[in-house]
Amino acid sequence: MRCIECGKAHDMAKPVYACSSCGNLLEIRMDRAAALARLAKGDLQRRPISVWRYRELLPVGANSKIFSLNEGGTPLIRCDALGRELGLRELYVKFDGTNPTGSFKDRGMTVGITKAAELGMKVVTCASTGNTSASLAAYAGLAGMKCVVLIPEGKVALGKLAQAMMHGALVVSVKGSFDDALDVVMKSSDKLGMYVLNSVNPFRIEGQKTAAFEICDQLNGSPPDYLYIPVGNGGNSAAYWKGFAEYESLGVVSSHPIIRGIQAEGSAPVAKMFATGADTLTPVKKPDTVATAIRIGNPANWKKTVRAIKESGGSASTVTDGEILAAQKKLATVQGIFAEPAGAAALAGLIKDVRAGELDKSSRVVCVSTGHGLKDPDVAISQSVKPKVIDATLDALGKMLEG
Numbered sequence: 511m512r513c514i515e516c517g518k519a520h521d522m523a524k525p526v527y528a529c530s531s532c533g534n535l536l537e538i539r540m541d542r543a544a545a546l547a548r549l550a551k552g553d554l555q556r557r558p559i560s561v562w563r564y565r566e567l568l569p570v571g572a573n574s575k576i577f578s579l580n581e582g583g584t585p586l587i588r589c590d591a592l593g594r595e596l597g598l599r600e601l602y603v604k605f606d607g608t609n610p611t612g613s614f615k616d617r618g619m620t621v622g623i624t625k626a627a628e629l630g631m632k633v634v635t636c637a638s639t640g641n642t643s644a645s646l647a648a649y650a651g652l653a654g655m656k657c658v659v660l661i662p663e664g665k666v667a668l669g670k671l672a673q674a675m676m677h678g679a680l681v682v683s684v685k686g687s688f689d690d691a692l693d694v695v696m697k698s699s700d701k702l703g704m705y706v707l708n709s710v711n712p713f714r715i716e717g718q719k720t721a722a723f724e725i726c727d728q729l730n731g732s733p734p735d736y737l738y739i740p741v742g743n744g745g746n747s748a749a750y751w752k753g754f755a756e757y758e759s760l761g762v763v764s765s766h767p768i769i770r771g772i773q774a775e776g777s778a779p780v781a782k783m784f785a786t787g788a789d790t791l792t793p794v795k796k797p798d799t800v801a802t803a804i805r806i807g808n809p810a811n812w813k814k815t816v817r818a819i820k821e822s823g824g825s826a827s828t829v830t831d832g833e834i835l836a837a838q839k840k841l842a843t844v845q846g847i848f849a850e851p852a853g854a855a856a857l858a859g860l861i862k863d864v865r866a867g868e869l870d871k872s873s874r875v876v877c878v879s880t881g882h883g884l885k886d887p888d889v890a891i892s893q894s895v896k897p898k899v900i901d902a903t904l905d906a907l908g909k910m911l912e913g
């Protein structure tokens with residue numbers, strides 16, 4: 511476990527999230543030779559596709575007890591109807607909303623909670639726009655740990671709140687934004703002895719990188735040319751890049767996708783860096799978007815994600831809430847995929863690029879759909895036609911259909 515900035519090594523057997531010298535985030539570095547040796551005798555490709563198919567590439571002890579809900583192994587759905595509309599030859603959606611609690615967070619949480627148990631932690635915590643708390647609550651219950659989640663008051667989608675409460679977490683509503691809640695959580699870890707499972711926790715990122723391995727495997731070893739992905743705190747985009755880069759360095763694949771990070775216009779500090787060429791992040795004070803999962807003004811992982819996107823040869827840009835909602839509706843009506851708004855932001859970014867003529871149409875493109883539409887029923891209902899009420903007669907139905 512090393513600092514992303516100064517490279518200082520940190521003990522993996524201790525609960526730390528920031529460099530003791532310079533305060534930057536930590537990351538797990540793979541021992542390439544050891545990984546190759548383990549892969550050589552392994553039978554990865556014969557196991558069912560899931561996060562734990564890649565166990566040898568994850569930083570958990572060989573004898574550790576794994577806490578799993580069978581996360582990962584999510585479908586890579588070929589979207590021909592949508593592809594035809596956009597004039598794209600090969601379009602896929604990686605539907606990570608089909609994970610056990612309905613978002614990609616489960617990939618990170620199964621590894622994070624497994625690690626928390628290794629470290630002997632009894633209480634886990636996070637700040638959350640919703641999905642992290644839903645996922646953490648479920649896995650904490652599974653592992654018999656106490657769970658405290660901090661959410662921004664009044665800003666969490668109904669389904670996500672229901673999950674965190676139902677799984678037995680102590681849900682605390684904070685008067686402030688997600689960024690304010692994360693601030694409190696980070697301070698509390700030392701003082702109150704709670705283990706933090708936000709994406710500043712490098713083990714979360716390790717679990718999430720498996721989505722990139724899966725995409726390569728699902729495409730029979732030919733990675734896509736482009737990966738479109740929403741960026742909130744920036745953990746998942748960094749995780750995908752880590753996965754693609756590791757698979758390439760291990761020689762499992764021989765190329766990697768260009769990463770296009772997509773943010774909502776009202777909370778786009780990372781996209782702004784790419785637009786202006788700035789080399790540090792200027793936080794957005796009052797982030798706002800219908801896509802609550804990416805309503806984040808001060809992304810904790812900005813350095814990781816900016817580096818990841820640049821290394822891939824990509825960039826970050828924005829879409830409006832209107833574009834996000836149109837993409838969400840399109841995905842649901844044309845492809846049968848019900849994503850929450852943040853889970854449609856990547857597609858909205860792709861549509862925008864295609865319309866601007868910025869994409870070679872013979873490209874193989876994957877859009878990551880990060881969360882399930884049932885998470886946020888209010889937004890879905892508000893942009894759909896309300897049910898019509900009729901008498902219970904065939905006549906009434908016929909008349910209604912004529913009209």
Ligand SMILES: *Cc1c(COP(=O)(O)O)cnc(C)c1O
Nearest residue numbers: 641742743744745746803880881
């Ligand atoms: C957490 C989340 C995101 C943002 O991921 P980051 O790692 O914070 O960039 C996007 N979409 C959904 C549905 C999420 O739950």
Ligand SMILES: [Zn+2]
Nearest residue numbers: 513516529532
């Ligand atoms: Zn450092």
